[in-house]
Amino acid sequence: MRLTQSASKTLRTNASESEIASHSLLTRAGFIHQLGAGIYSYLPMALKSLKNIERIIRFEMDAVGAQEILMPHIQPMELWDSTNRTTAFGQNLFTLKDRRSRGLVLAPTHEESVTMIAKSVVQSYKDLPFTLYQIQTKFRDEARPRAGLIRVREFAMKDAYSFSHNEESSNEIYDRMAVAYKNIYNKCEVPILIAEADSGAIGGKDSHEFIYPTEAGEDTVITCSSCSYTANVEKATGIIDKLDDQSNLQIKEIQTPNVTSIQELCNLLAVSPKYTLKTICYKTEDDFVMVAIRGDLNVNEIKLKNVLNCKDLRIATAEEVSQKGLIPGSMSPVGITDISVIADISVMTSKVFIAGANKPNSHFKNIDYARDCPMQNIKEISITTAEHKCSKCENKLESVKGIEIGHIFKLGTFFSETLGALFLDETGQQQPIIMGCYGIGIGRLLAAIVESNHDDRGIIFPKSISPYAVNLISLNHNDDACKQASESIYENLLSQGIDCLFDDRPDKSAGVKFQDAELLGIPLQVIISPRNIKTNQAEIKIRKTLETHMTPLVDTVSEIVNQIN
């Protein structure tokens, strides 16, 4: 492609709206164009890179025996009602109506439609297993799109779905997919953490997220400094050390006027929050629960939801708390017998906690949870932090931020049961198909690639992703010799089947051309200049290292061909 014929244009300055590297570089380099919040056009360069990503993904999917299909964007709302996911997705679901007022959904994902395919194709265990995948646009009306391609409302995703007749088969496919995913990220030169993830409301057992670690990320991962344990903070577990003072002291009531928070309590008594118990009340769809946790920790509501096995969970209002005869600000499980109480394991780390006395303006000292609290329902429900230690090897945990660029999931039989995708097993029994699903956000992956492969001059594309194999630069296209030599190399490269971006702009100075080439990040540059023409030489530059070397003009094409292959 000649730059003189290209629609691409680079920007000299950052767009004011870009906060993270991938957003500003992709914008400046002319890869993407924003139409609305979380809605982007992919310009020619971006599309070429995206196609490269897709090529890598298709290769790995095909290698594990998955077959490509394509399912519709637009789907009947009835289908989504039947799995109750109209409600589950809530406002994130884009909906529309057809001319007869029938409800339609812009699909945010494709479990329902792919299950309907399986239903129509599978009768017997002999028809299983198989895996289908597609690369298709998804629509999600995100509450807050952000950070360029990181969180958008319309995005391409590779989603694969496996169908098995037993657990072994399902697990085997899951493991093979995990390997395929690792291969994909390796080829894209994006480092990843593989984190255990919460399986969420829709059944299923194992789930793993592929997280690209970066400060710009919106997910938090807890990872062990010494063993391989890595998990999303939503799911991560940890153990917590006992505090030093384990003496057995008598309960004492102390006056704490106007104290209603842990912070105020600690200020008044000059103690660390570690030595306090925090008590929070929650409402579920049909229950009222008191939750106790050490004052320096916070409740992980996902863990709590799993423990309570409930759908809705929210913090109770002060009014609801008072109705139960409790005093907001001075609550504790001490002496409570008529309300469900769940405590985090951290309440066992001391025997001298300070906790609410269930009376206004007063607290207890020296609370030993095991001794003083009648309801001994103790679970691990805190948000795991770097304060915790690894539950596997007891070493230090670290907290890392990152972007989720892939997610694999053992779905189980929720969709097959709900939609009636059944088969007859070896004994003639009807069984629901066991499903798995496996997703990668394509645009988000491109953003992650740029995040992990750039310097202050611009993008540094991995060979496998670069929109072009080589960037040929005619430093002065008004110089006849330079023009002639570069044109001849360009034609030559094309005839060798090499995809080349040719900076043949006659009106740009050398500096502009160098800067643009570095911004675009094509891994290999060939620079033809009047200066080097005199000695019949071309210059080859590696974008990543900015190293250059000379090569005779006549050998340039063959050297490029060598370097690329």
Added chain:
RNA sequence: CGGGGUGUAGCGCAGGGGUAGCGCGCCUGUUUUGGGAACAGGAGGUCGUAGGUUCAAAUCCUAUCACCCCGACCA
């Protein structure tokens, strides 16, 4: 949905009741040509939108829309 911010030329920004500005980019010409060239000339705007106040509104008031950031949310 709560909090904060921004809308003025393609991009980045200034201006703050009385002729619409700057830098970069863009067009023409001349000179230049290895790290974002110089000179000369030029094009480009209903100041987000709608109402209102005023002799006069980009500027003041009201409403509204859009976008960005933080949070909430996010199988």
